[in-house]
Amino acid sequence: MxxxxxxxxxxxxxxEFLPTTGETHLRMATGEVFSAHCPPAxxxxxxxSCWGPPGTSLELExxxxxxxxxxxxxxxxxxxxRPVVYLDQNHWIELARARVGSPKLAGDxxxxxxxxxxLAESGDIIVPLSSAHLTEMSRKSGQQRRDVAVTMLRLSRxxxxxxxxxxxxxxxxxxxxxxxxxxxxxxxxPDVTWTHDPSPRPPIPEGDVRAExxxxxxxxxxxxx
Numbered sequence: 014m015x016x017x018x019x020x021x022x023x024x025x026x027x028x029e030f031l032p033t034t035g036e037t038h039l040r041m042a043t044g045e046v047f048s049a050h051c052p053p054a055x056x057x058x059x060x061x062s063c064w065g066p067p068g069t070s071l072e073l074e075x076x077x078x079x080x081x082x083x084x085x086x087x088x089x090x091x092x093x094x095r096p097v098v099y100l101d102q103n104h105w106i107e108l109a110r111a112r113v114g115s116p117k118l119a120g121d122x123x124x125x126x127x128x129x130x131x132l133a134e135s136g137d138i139i140v141p142l143s144s145a146h147l148t149e150m151s152r153k154s155g156q157q158r159r160d161v162a163v164t165m166l167r168l169s170r171x172x173x174x175x176x177x178x179x180x181x182x183x184x185x186x187x188x189x190x191x192x193x194x195x196x197x198x199x200x201x202x203p204d205v206t207w208t209h210d211p212s213p214r215p216p217i218p219e220g221d222v223r224a225e226x227x228x229x230x231x232x233x234x235x236x237x238x
């Protein structure tokens with residue numbers, strides 16, 4: 014984050030969006046509040062999202078009061094040294110059971126999943142989601158689907174695995190073009206889940222406050238979906 018953009022962010026206290034009413038509240042560091050309205054989304058289970066500078070996380074509040082925090086990149090990501098742990102769907106189901114206190118999980122298995130939850134929530138490990146997880150989730154319904162979905166959001170914190178078919182195409186490209194590269198497979202960048210080409214995200218020139226603001230606004234908007 015450039016010094017100029019950091020100075021702009023220091024003017025704000027928070028940006029709050031209420032999907033069920035369509036209200037957006039921009040709170041300034043001076044105490045002033047500016048509000049705007051857009052069409053409401055009455056059927057959403059997310060009733061509030063809130064981002065506060067310096068802008069490294071976004072809070073999502075569900076209709077039952079539970080709050081999930083997603084990481085938000087403010088500039089292009091650099092290499093992250095933390096271990097990446099990719100889970101099969103059955104482990105996500107067990108993690109959800111551990112989170113809600115299901116009687117189907119007990120003993121050493123419960124202790125293992127609770128310990129894993131601690132590592133993910135503390136940021137010691139990265140636990141990405143993928144298109145496969147979302148596809149398998151579509152087979153679930155009711156409370157189990159919600160429990161697993163919230164657990165996925167809580168522990169992944171917005172990290173995704175880029176679509177494997179897209180990655181494979183890029184890997185093949187490097188075989189025929191030495192100038193070609195493969196972007197990071199595990200990322201916080203939005204819109205990388207499916208096989209379509211994601212919207213281009215040009216590099217942010219150093220010190221370009223407008224470019225940094227536009228990139229952050231795009232990321233926050235896609236995180237709220």
